[in-house]
Each structure stands twice: as C-alpha cells, then as structure tokens.
Amino acid sequence: MKSDYISLHGGNLFRMADIAGVDPAEILDFSSNLNPLGFPDWVRPLINSRISDLIHYPDPNYTKARISLEKHWNIPREEIVFGNGASELIHILPKIKHFDLAVIAQPSYIDYRKSLKLAGLQIQEILLQKGSDFELNHEELIQILQKDPNKQILVLLGHPNNPTGKLLNREKILKIASDHKNSFFVIDESFIDFVPGDISFRNFRSENLAVLWSLTKILALPGLRIGLLLADPKIASGISELLPSWSLNSLSASILEKFGEDQDFLSKTKEKIPEWKNIFKNGLEDLGIFRVYDTHTNFILLEFSDPKGNVQELENLLLKEFKIGVRNCGNFKGLENNYIRIAIKTQEENEILIRSFRSIFKKDPKASKTKKVKPSLMLQGTASNVGKSILATAFCRIFTQDGFKVAPFKSQNMALNSFVTYEGAEIGRAQALQAQACKIRADYRMNPILLKPSSEKDSQVILNGKPVEAMDFRDYMKFKLSAFDEVKKSYDSLSEEFDMVVLEGAGGVSEVNLKDKDIVNMRMAEYAKAKVLLIGNIDHGGVFGSFVGAMETMSEWERKLVSGFLINRFRGIKSLLDPGIKYLEETTRKNVFGIVPFLNDLRLPEEDSLEFKSGSLSDTSPLGDRIDILLIDTPRISNHTDLDPLRIEPDVRVRIARKKEEIGNPDVLILPGSKNVITDINYLKESGISETILNFHKEGKTEIIGICGGYQMLGESIHDPFQIESNLGSAEGLNLIGVKTVLEKEKLLKQTEGTHLASGKKVSGYEIHHGNTKEISAKSIFQDISGESLGHQGISERVWGTYLHGVFDEDEFRRDFLDKIRVRKGMKPLVKIQARYELETNLDRLAEEVRNSVNMNEIYRILGLA
Numbered sequence: 114m115k116s117d118y119i120s121l122h123g124g125n126l127f128r129m130a131d132i133a134g135v136d137p138a139e140i141l142d143f144s145s146n147l148n149p150l151g152f153p154d155w156v157r158p159l160i161n162s163r164i165s166d167l168i169h170y171p172d173p174n175y176t177k178a179r180i181s182l183e184k185h186w187n188i189p190r191e192e193i194v195f196g197n198g199a200s201e202l203i204h205i206l207p208k209i210k211h212f213d214l215a216v217i218a219q220p221s222y223i224d225y226r227k228s229l230k231l232a233g234l235q236i237q238e239i240l241l242q243k244g245s246d247f248e249l250n251h252e253e254l255i256q257i258l259q260k261d262p263n264k265q266i267l268v269l270l271g272h273p274n275n276p277t278g279k280l281l282n283r284e285k286i287l288k289i290a291s292d293h294k295n296s297f298f299v300i301d302e303s304f305i306d307f308v309p310g311d312i313s314f315r316n317f318r319s320e321n322l323a324v325l326w327s328l329t330k331i332l333a334l335p336g337l338r339i340g341l342l343l344a345d346p347k348i349a350s351g352i353s354e355l356l357p358s359w360s361l362n363s364l365s366a367s368i369l370e371k372f373g374e375d376q377d378f379l380s381k382t383k384e385k386i387p388e389w390k391n392i393f394k395n396g397l398e399d400l401g402i403f404r405v406y407d408t409h410t411n412f413i414l415l416e417f418s419d420p421k422g423n424v425q426e427l428e429n430l431l432l433k434e435f436k437i438g439v440r441n442c443g444n445f446k447g448l449e450n451n452y453i454r455i456a457i458k459t460q461e462e463n464e465i466l467i468r469s470f471r472s473i474f475k476k477d478p479k480a481s482k483t484k485k486v487k488p489s490l491m492l493q494g495t496a497s498n499v500g501k502s503i504l505a506t507a508f509c510r511i512f513t514q515d516g517f518k519v520a521p522f523k524s525q526n527m528a529l530n531s532f533v534t535y536e537g538a539e540i541g542r543a544q545a546l547q548a549q550a551c552k553i554r555a556d557y558r559m560n561p562i563l564l565k566p567s568s569e570k571d572s573q574v575i576l577n578g579k580p581v582e583a584m585d586f587r588d589y590m591k592f593k594l595s596a597f598d599e600v601k602k603s604y605d606s607l608s609e610e611f612d613m614v615v616l617e618g619a620g621g622v623s624e625v626n627l628k629d630k631d632i633v634n635m636r637m638a639e640y641a642k643a644k645v646l647l648i649g650n651i652d653h654g655g656v657f658g659s660f661v662g663a664m665e666t667m668s669e670w671e672r673k674l675v676s677g678f679l680i681n682r683f684r685g686i687k688s689l690l691d692p693g694i695k696y697l698e699e700t701t702r703k704n705v706f707g708i709v710p711f712l713n714d715l716r717l718p719e720e721d722s723l724e725f726k727s728g729s730l731s732d733t734s735p736l737g738d739r740i741d742i743l744l745i746d747t748p749r750i751s752n753h754t755d756l757d758p759l760r761i762e763p764d765v766r767v768r769i770a771r772k773k774e775e776i777g778n779p780d781v782l783i784l785p786g787s788k789n790v791i792t793d794i795n796y797l798k799e800s801g802i803s804e805t806i807l808n809f810h811k812e813g814k815t816e817i818i819g820i821c822g823g824y825q826m827l828g829e830s831i832h833d834p835f836q837i838e839s840n841l842g843s844a845e846g847l848n849l850i851g852v853k854t855v856l857e858k859e860k861l862l863k864q865t866e867g868t869h870l871a872s873g874k875k876v877s878g879y880e881i882h883h884g885n886t887k888e889i890s891a892k893s894i895f896q897d898i899s900g901e902s903l904g905h906q907g908i909s910e911r912v913w914g915t916y917l918h919g920v921f922d923e924d925e926f927r928r929d930f931l932d933k934i935r936v937r938k939g940m941k942p943l944v945k946i947q948a949r950y951e952l953e954t955n956l957d958r959l960a961e962e963v964r965n966s967v968n969m970n971e972i973y974r975i976l977g978l979a
Contacts, residue, residue, distance in 0.1 A: 122223070123454070124335060129438040132429060138702075140432075141462060143455040144440040146275075146304065146412045148333040149462070150385065151669040153378045155371060156334070161665065163367045171363045178361075178369035182341075185373025191346040192318065194353055195369075197360045198338035199303050199327035200224055206267065206299055207232030208355050209348060213264040216257055218249055220445035222275045222301065234267070240447055243416075246406065247277035251285050258293045266296040272314065273304050276445055276454045278408020283312060290322045299342075303327035307411040309383050320345045328372065330411070331382065337365045386411050386457055393463040400467070402474050414442070417451040424453055427473070435469040461642075487608045488976040491643035492679075493618035493634055495659035499650035500681040502543040503717065504709065505617040507963035509550035510956050512613060520611040521547030522641075524600040525562040525593070525619060525633040527572070529751035529788055530718065533879035533918075537862045538578020539563060542718055542754060547615070550956050558603035562596055562632075564589075567749065567789045567838050577603070580860050583837075590630050597632040604641060613976070616643055623666040635671045644676045644975045646706060652682040657693045664701045676975045677704040679967065682711045707967025716761050716955045718754040731769035732760075739766045740934050743779035745802060745823075746771045747793035752786040752881075755820050758921040758950040762931060764943065773801040780934050781816045782809060784823025786918065790854075790884075791833060791844040794826045803847055810849055810912060816934060817849065817912045824914030825884050827907060828852040837883050850907040850914050851890035856883040865917060867897040874926035876903075878919025886916070895920075924949050 124145030126137040133140060179190035196202035203224050207215065215234045217225045218241050229236050237257050241247040249270070258266060272281045281300070290298045300314045302324055314324050323344035329335050339361070342352060361369075394413060397405050402422075403415040417424065424441050431437040442452035455466065471478060490508060494501045505521060512519045521544050532545035538557035548555035557578030564572040567583055574581045574589065577599060584592060607614055619633040628635075638645050647663060649656040660678055667675070678697065680690070687708055694705050730753075744756055746769050760767050770776045784806075787793040797803040809815035819827040828846040830853050833839060837856045846854075866877045876895060880903075888905055894913050895903035904915025921927045924946045932942035973979040 123438075123440045123456075126438070129432055133432040133436050135436055139436050140438050141436060141458075141465060142438045143458065143466060144438045145335065146330055146410075146454075146456045147335065148307075148331055148382055148411070149389070149456070149458040150333070150378075150382055152333045153375055154668045155375065156332070156368065157665065157669070159367055159371055160364055163364055166363050166367075169363070171359050171361065171366055173358055175361060175366050175369070178366045181370045181373050186315070188315065188343055189346070192343055192349050194342040194344065194349045194356070195361045195366075196340035196342065196356065198329055198335075199301065199325055199340035201338075201356070201360060202325060202340050202342045202352075203269075203301075204228040204231065205352060205355050206269065207234050209267075209297065209352060211265060212267045212297070213261075214257075215267040215269065216254065217269050218271070218274065220247075220274075220276055220442070220447040221271055222303075223444060225269050225301075226446075229267075229269075238446070241274070241277060241279075247274070247279050247414075249274075249279070249281060251282065251289065255289060258289070258296055262293075262295060264295065266293075268296055268298045269301065270298070271301045271303075273308065273408065273410045275301075275304065276412070276414055276440070276442055276448065276452075277406065278304075278410045278412055278414060280308065280312060280409045283314060283317070286314075287317055287322070290319065294321055296321060298322040299325055301325040304330055304410040304412075306331035306379060307382065307386055308409050309387065315343060318343055318345065320348075323348060328368070331379070332368065332372070334368065337362075337368060339365045339368060389460050389463060390457045392460060393457060393467075396463070396467040397470075400470055400474065400476060402470060402476075411457045413455050413457065415453050415455065420451060422451050424451055427453070430473060431469060434473075435465075437466060437469055439466075486642045487611070488613040488978055489608070489616060489641045489643040490613070490972065490976060491616035491618060491638045491641065491645045493622045493638070493645055493647055494620070495623065495647060495649045495656075495663045496621040496653075499648045499653075500709070501617050501619075501648055502547075503712075503715070503959070504648060504679065504681065504963065505615050506543070506547045506550045506717070506956070507959045509547045509615050510960035511964050511969070512615065513551050514960060518612040519551045520553065520607045520614050521551060521559050521617070522604055522607055522614050523560050523617040523619065523633070524597075524604070524637050525564065526560050527564040527566065527619065529565060529749075529786075530754050531563060531565065531575075531752065531881055533862045533864055533881055534578065535864055536578075537864075539575050539580070539860075539862050539881055540578060542752075543617070546718055546952070547617075549952060550960075558607050561600045561603040562593070565751070565788050568792070573788070578862075593630060593632055597636075600632055600637070601640060604637075608641070614641065614643075616641060621663070622647065622671075623663045625666050635667070635674060638674045639670070643674070645674045646677060646679050646972075647675055648679045648681050650682050651680050652684070652711060656680060657697050660697055661700055664703070675703055677706045677971075679706055680708045683708050684711045704971070706971060707963075709963055709966045712959065712962055715959060716757070716950075717952060717959065718757055730760075730767075732766045733768060734766065736766055738940065739764050740781065740931060740938070741777070741779045742767045742781040742783065743776060744769050744783050744785060745776075745797070747785070747787055748796055749787045749789040749793050749822075750785050751788045752821065752918050755785065755918055755921065756783065758927055759931075761948040761950060762927070763947050764935070765931065770802075773805055776802070776805050779815055780938060781818065782806065784817075784819040784826055786820055786881075787822030787826070789838045790822045790825050790831050790856075791839055791841045793822065794831065794844050794846060795841070797826065797847075806847060807849075810907075810909065813909065813911060815911070817907070819850070819914035820920065821880075821882055821916055821918060822884075824850070824852075824904060824916060825854040825886060827912065827914045828854055828886065829889060830854070831884075832856065849912045850905050852886050852888050852905055852914075854884040854886045857885045859883070865897050865903065867895050867903045867917065869895055869926055869929075872926065872929045874929050875923050876917060876920055876926050877923055878917045880916045881918065882916055884916075922950055 130137040182188045183190045215229045216237045219238045326341045328339040406414040428441045440454040442448040492501045492505045526541035528541045530542035531539050532542045534555045540560035544560040545555040563575035566572045570585050571583045573583050827850045832843045833856045864879045891905035893902040894906045903917050906913045
C-alpha cells in the first residue's frame with residue numbers, strides 16, 4: 114500500500130525523483146539531515162585503500178575501531194556496541210532486559226515507537242507541547258516513573274530531539290536517572306555533533322544510562338550505516354549477544370578507526386552550521402509564511418502560519434516544479450498537520466529553497482546578498498599540455514559565433530610567452546589569443562597573475578599586468594593568498610561586463626600537494642560557480658586512467674563541479690574507444706562530452722614552452738629549396754612564438770638547437786627573448802654556441818638576429834645593478850652590435866608600430882623589457898612612429914636586433930626579409946605574399962573542428978542556456 118507521504122523517513126531520493134520525473138542526482142534534498150559539508154576528504158582514499166580487504170570477513174570484535182574510540186574519545190572499549198546504523202540498535206533496545214513499560218516523547222523519531230511496538234511493550238507517551246516550544250516536561254516524566262517504582266521502565270529520548278531539534282536539560286535528566294534506578298535511560302545523540310559546546314551525555318554513562326551515537330549524519334555517510342551504543346560493560350555485553358555477527362562491514366569499521374583523528378572536520382562543521390543556519394532562518398522568517406522554530410541542530414522545523422496550509426501539496430509542488438525535497442512531518446505524532454522539517458544545507462542551496470518559496474507563495478523577490486551567477490565554463494586538465502588553452506580558445510570563438518558576449522579568464526598563468534595589452538599590461542599569450550577569439554581587446558583582468566620563471570627557484574610575479582617582484586616558491590605561497598582577492602575582483606568585473614566567461618585551469622587538477630593553496634583550478638571554479646570539463650590528452654596514452662585517477666584525488670565538492678570529460682588529440686577510429694568510455698562513465702558517473710581530433714597545423718601561438726621544449730616544433734625534415742632558419746633554445750627562453758609567422762611560410766624550415774652540435778649551417782640564426790639574459794649569455798659561452806655564432810659572423814653567410822633579450826646579448830654588455838633578473842651583476846655580450854644595456858627597475862610594456870628603414874615596410878608588435886639599451890656605434894634599423902629606434906644593425910648588415918616582439922607578424926615585411934635571404938642563396942625572390950599570418954581564419958577553423966567534435970547541446974544545457 115502506497116503511503117500518503119513520500120517516505121516514512123527523509124532522504125528517499127528514488128521516490129522523490131519518481132514524482133519529479135528526473136534523475137535522483139538532480140534532486141536538491143532538504144529532507145535528510147546530513148552534514149552539508151559532505152563527508153571528510155579522507156573518506157574516499159580510505160575506502161579505496163580498503164577495497165581489497167573485502168575478500169575477508171571483518172574482525173568480529175572490531176578491535177581497531179574500539180582502540181581508536183578509546184584513544185580519541187575516552188570511551189572504554191568494553192562499553193561499545195556497534196550497530197548497522199542507530200536504527201538496528203534502537204530495535205534491539207527493548208530486548209536489553211525485561212521491561213514493563215517504555216516512555217518516549219512525541220513527536221520524536223518514528224523508529225522509537227516502531228521498535229517498541231514490535232517488541233510488544235506498553236508505551237507511555239509524553240506529548241511535547243507547541244505552547245512550551247516542544248520542551249520536555251520533566252515533571253510529567255517523573256510522575257510516570259514514580260507511579261509504580263517497581264516497574265522496569267525504558268526511557269528513550271532524543272538529544273537533540275528529531276524533529277523538534279530541542280536539547281534535553283542534562284542536569285535534570287541525570288538527576289532523574291539517578292533517582293530512578295529501576296528505569297533505564299537511552300539518550301539518542303544522533304545529531305549531537307552538530308551542536309556547539311560540550312553538552313553530550315557520553316561522559317555521564319552509568320548502570321542505567323546509555324548513549325546512542327550515530328555517525329551517519331555528521332559524516333554524511335547514510336549508505337554505510339554506522340551506529341554505536343555506549344553502555345555499562347554488562348549491558349554492552351548482553352546487547353552484543355543479541356545482535357547478529359558483523360553488524361558493521363569492513364568499510365564502516367575503517368571509517369570508525371579514522372574518525373577520531375579528524376577533529377578539525379567536526380570543528381569546521383560546528384562553525385559553518387550556525388553561520389548558514391542564522392542566514393537561512395532569517396530568510397524563512399522574512400517570508401511570513403511559516404512559524405520558524407528555533408532548533409539546536411542542523412535542521413529547522415516549520416509550521417504553516419495559515420492553518421489551512423496544505424503541506425502535502427507544497428511537498429509535491431516543490432518536487433515537480435523545483436526538484437526540491439522536504440520532510441513532510443505528517444507522520445510524526447503531534448505534527449499531523451502543517452509542519453515540515455528542512456535540513457541546513459550550504460548557503461547557496463538554502464537560498465534556492467527560499468527563492469522557491471517566494472515563487473510558490475507569490476512573494477516579491479528580495480534582493481539576494483549573493484552575487485548573480487553568470488554562466489561560466491572551465492577547462493581543466495589531467496596534466497599540463499593536454500590542450501586546455503587551445504580548447505578554451507575554441508569555446509571562446511564558438512560562444513562568440515553563437516551571439517554571446519564572451520571573455521576568457523585564467524587566474525594564474527606560468528608562461529614565458531607573454532603579451533602586452535593596448536593599455537600596457539602584461540598577460541599570458543594564451544589569454545591574448547583567447548581574447549581575439551572572443552573578438553575583444555585583451556586586458557589584465559583576463560590573467561591577473563602571470564608568473565615568469567627567471568631561475569630554477571624564482572619567478573617574476575606580474576599582478577594586474579604590472580611586475581611586483583621576483584619570488585621563490587615559499588614567498589609566492591604566502592603572497593598568493595592575498596593575491597586571490599585581486600583575482601576575484603578581476604573575475605567579478607569580467608562576469609559583470611560579459612554574458613559568460615570561459616575559464617582555463619593550470620597544470621594538472623590532481624596536484625594534491627598544492628591543493629590547499631589553489632587559486633587557479635577548483636577553488637576558482639567554486640568561486641565562479643563554473644561548470645568544469647576535464648581534458649585528457651589521448652596522444653600521451655593512458656587517458657582513461659588519467660581521468661579516473663584525477664577524479665579519485667578530488668574532494669566531494671570538487672567532484673560535483675566536474676560536469677564531464679573531453680578527450681583531446683585523438684587519431685584513429687572512434688569506435689575503438691567505446692569500451693574505455695563505457696568504463697570511464699560507469700566508474701565516475703560523468704559523461705564524455707566529446708572526442709576532439711588531433712588538429713594539425715593550427716597555426717596558432719602556443720601557450721608556453723612545453724610543446725616547444727618537447728621538440729615537436731623543430732622541423733628536421735629535408736631542407737630542399739627552403740630557407741633554413743635556426744632558433745637557439747636558451748635555458749631562460751621567452752616568447753619563442755615570435756617565430757610562429759615564419760613557420761607558416763612554404764619556403765622556410767624552422768629548426769631548434771639546444772647544443773652546439775645541432776646548429777649546422779643555417780641561413781638565419783635567431784637568438785630569442787630571455788627572462789634572464791645574463792644567465793643565457795653565460796650558457797651560450799659555456800656551451801660553445803657563442804663561438805659558433807661569432808664564426809658565422811666572420812664567414813658572413815648567416816643572418817644573425819636577436820629579439821629582445823637576444824638583441825641585448827648581441828650587444829657589448831648587459832648590466833643588472835638592481836638584480837632584476839639575477840644576482841650575477843654584469844656580463845659581456847657578443848659584441849656584434851654597438852649597444853650597451855642596463856636593466857632598470859621599471860619595466861617597459863607597450864604595443865608598438867614602426868617602420869623597417871631599409872625597405873619602408875611596416876612592422877608591429879609589442880615591447881616587454883627592463884633593458885635600457887643605448888647605442889654606442891650602431892645604426893638604427895627600425896623606428897617607431899615618433900622616431901625612436903626599435904633596434905639596431907650590427908657591425909655588418911647581416912647582424913641586427915630589435916626589442917619588437919612580433920617583428921615578423923606583418924606579411925609584407927616578412928616576405929621582403931625572406932626574399933632577401935633567397936637572393937643571397939641564389940634563388941629567385943617570390944615577391945608575392947605566400948602565406949598570411951592572420952589568426953582569424955585559423956580561429957574559425959579551430960572552432961569548427963571543436964564544434965563538430967563535442968556535444969554543444971549538452972554543454973549549453975549544463976550552462977543553463979539550452
């Protein structure tokens with residue numbers, strides 16, 4: 114026979130989901146009074162570590178669990194009885210001894226009465242009166258106990274009571290128990306761990322007073338069923354004889370072993386519950402719909418102010434219209450009409466219920482204190498170099514194409530390829546490209562923290578587009594906590610201005626050693642309320658293991674933020690992935706949103722040095738009739754993307770050399786930018802590369818070019834008096850250009866346009882440098898529109914340098930430069946532009962490929978835009 118109520122207890126998700134017509138995971142359940150913080154972070158790894166033990170029977174005495182409880186809670190092991198949840202113990206209580214009568218308060222937990230009736234016990238009920246705010250009438254209890262002093266009476270009371278949330282008066286109950294030795298008191302403290310202060314009966318056990326304790330609620334583990342009865346050793350022994358063997362499974366026992374070690378979790382719970390509860394309670398009272406009863410624990414009792422209020426109708430309406438479950442109190446004696454019980458959940462979830470009540474009862478919307486959440490999608494990775502940046506760029510363009518005003522965001526980026534915005538702020542090159550994909554100007558808010566490694570242990574910290582100082586790891590860890598406030602300001606500003614934000618994470622999401630200081634991955638996703646897609650690079654191998662492993666390292670709140678997976682850089686037949694996808698989705702309960710193919714020749718700037726350092730960008734194919742351009746890879750290389758426009762030319766081969774032996778005989782040798790110029794010039798000398806470069810100059814066959822830091826290295830000297838980049842002081846350059854450089858405290862950051870004086874061709878790009886370079890005996894080769902020099906020719910016309918990042922971006926100058934090299938090699942100039950370095954076409958191509966590879970309908974659905 115179907116009950117009039119959704120459940121005799123709270124938490125029947127399947128019944129609620131059936132009524133709502135949705136998946137159980139979509140129900141926001143206020144009917145079960147579990148810890149809104151979820152279970153502790155140690156639970157998942159602990160259970161995983163014990164799965165192999167399931168092939169053995171548990172220790173029937175649960176020795177380790179008893180030892181742990183004795184150690185951490187000062188409960189003698191012989192006074193502990195374990196049960197399959199508190200409910201099993203409640204049903205065994207009437208069998209402790211021959212009782213003549215049982216006393217319970219009403220309303221109270223419905224299993225009290227059920228267990229007593231099944232045992233055939235006569236029941237005396239004390240009705241908790243609404244007029245006295247449901248406080249226990251101690252005099253009435255005393256009168257029952259004194260009516261026949263010879264009777265053996267079982268007294269079963271909740272502390273706090275469920276559903277009223279009221280605490281007992283400990284002193285009075287202890288006095289009554291002491292005065293009535295024939296009675297046996299059981300105090301149910303299933304919710305005591307949510308109550309601030311030391312008000313438990315656990316340390317006041319006696320021959321006629323036992324404490325029932327459930328960890329189901331505080332640990333948010335109702336599926337594991339962990340109950341304890343703390344009683345006199347004789348009583349405990351007798352109850353154990355009545356229980357079946359192995360009331361606890363091995364996993365539950367392992368939780369008990371660990372539980373006492375985590376006092377911080379209990380403290381945090383007791384700190385957060387009152388905070389969220391007070392805000393929730395005030396919001397409920399403001400509605401004017403309910404009388405809100407003041408409870409001492411993690412749930413609230415509500416009574417309709419209007420006696421004609423229909424609780425069952427409200428219960429069903431909340432489910433069907435809002436996917437919210439509440440506890441109809443109609444089967445609690447004394448609360449048959451007009452009462453509901455609701456759990457305290459997170460502030461955001463509590464706000465959802467308040468808004469639902471306002472909608473149902475047609476109350477004017479009240480301005481929420483919480484910020485209005487804009488849609489946001491975040492791309493995080495199982496590791497570095499899985500394609501986060503490029504896929505974030507793709508989604509920026511896709512959403513822009515679909516008519517949304519979009520902005521990119523990465524709170525913290527560690528990269529050597531930076532970009533200067535129109536306003537003169539320095540950000541990661543990837544965010545600049547993503548801004549272009551959004552068809553907007555890049556600004557510092559899109560990458561509020563940029564880290565540029567300057568040594569093995571230090572990085573220059575760029576905050577809000579401006580350099581702060583060089584910091585080692587420890588100093589930065591301290592700095593980033595306050596810097597996160599700046600990150601949040603930047604994000605909030607973007608979110609307010611744009612329709613949606615596409616966020617990018619950093620590194621791998623599984624870096625558990627860094628999680629407590631995280632400001633770029635899940636903490637940022639949590640702040641932004643972003644939907645997270647986890648990206649794995651199948652080209653590296655082991656993608657399914659990396660997905661599952663990444664999920665297993667996450668806390669529960671992190672797992673909830675993950676909407677699903679994207680498999681990136683796939684080559685082959687997609688159907689071969691089906692078994693792996695099935696395993697992944699069944700194991701994690703998250704879906705694969707798409708399989709993105711390996712995209713060759715995208716012609717888009719790389720985010721950082723990982724792809725570069727891997728060697729995949731070095732073209733070692735036969736030269737043929739192409740121009741051979743060599744880039745020297747120095748230890749502190751930066752902005753190697755300056756060569757990207759050269760890579761697209763059909764008559765060019767771009768190689769990379771790290772050692773003297775790899776150099777060969779190039780037509781053009783380029784020294785790139787550097788984050789630590791003195792360190793890199795010393796490397797060139799120690800490796801013998803500098804000697805090779807000087808020999809090229811003497812031979813006069815190779816064009817030698819320096820960009821930014823490389824330009825400084827080609828000069829006479831570099832001085833770093835303020836230790837901007839290192840403590841090495843000064844270094845002699847290669848003396849191929851008559852300039853000297855001093856590193857100043859202030860960093861020059863600006864976008865620049867100019868002219869190549871010899872050809873008259875336009876050049877454009879940006880400058881990022883501390884160096885103040887003065888000509889000693891050098892001829893200017895580029896000038897900006899104000900006539901300032903942007904670079905100089907060296908002691909021969911085949912040596913030159915410039916501060917201009919992006920010097921090869923302009924198609925006409927690049928072709929003119931390459932044709933000059935062709936003529937020198939005895940080949941005809943091509944004259945006509947062979948390849949255009951314009952990123953728009955490539956961005957559209959990227960967007961099309963990704964759009965065709967992922968389930969965009971599902972992505973719009975999770976963003977609430979479908």
